[in-house]
């Protein structure tokens with residue numbers, strides 16, 4: 454494995470009495486894609502959300518264990534959560550552009566983090582849209598509403614919005630599950646491009662997608678990680694019977 458971008462150590466997540474994630478320890482390598490797979494309700498999204506403290510927003514939720522980035526535990530009370538979410542961005546299942554222009558969607562984050570210069574913002578908007586492979590489709594309508602874009606374009610816009618604040622890690626929670634097959638394949642191509650610059654952790658129900666886009670795969674079951682290995686190994690020669698049963702469609 455290359456350099457580690459992010460590590461979870463003995464992470465447990467509870468919703469009140471419900472113990473949703475059990476003692477999960479995983480290392481995520483720099484500039485690789487890691488897929489989190491497993492049946493519905495096994496804790497994939499809960500785990501993903503704890504990687505940038507999004508679970509803080511759920512009052513009943515309690516997290517124990519460590520998430521290490523640059524050797525610092527982000528679960529401490531002294532963490533600047535806004536700065537953390539700049540470093541570790543999130544793309545959700547449903548595209549959620551702001552009710553603003555395409556330009557303003559992208560400029561919002563950098564402006565919030567202190568960039569006011571118009572020329573600099575123009576450059577960031579163009580670079581981010583290019584990185585998210587949506588520049589050609591938007592360059593002549595930057596000041597039109599983002600909501601007029603198709604679902605697939607909106608999702609690429611949301612990826613551009615995440616990229617605009619220069620994160621190290623991008624978390625994606627089933628980013629293509631609400632999209633048609635052509636938009637899905639564009640998102641998959643984009644993920645393969647983005648991993649040259651970012652570490653990506655993606656939750657997906659789509660096994661083919663996990664096999665196509667990721668280097669590593671973690672198989673979750675009932676809040677536990679059953680197996681974590683190279684994607685090729687998970688899909689061709691898994692160690693555990695339960696992994697084999699899941700990837701061959703025997704359950705889930």
Ligand SMILES: Nc1ncnc2c1ncn2[C@@H]1O[C@H](COP(=O)(O)OP(=O)(O)OP(=O)(O)O)[C@@H](O)[C@H]1O
Pocket residue numbers: 468471473491492493494495496497498499500511513
């Ligand atoms: N906000 C919440 N409050 C209480 N329980 C929750 C909450 N969110 C998730 N859970 C429970 O935690 C467990 C894990 O849910 P989670 O959404 O993380 O699973 P998942 O593997 O991502 O599922 P899916 O693939 O269906 O999205 C489930 O039993 C779920 O019902």
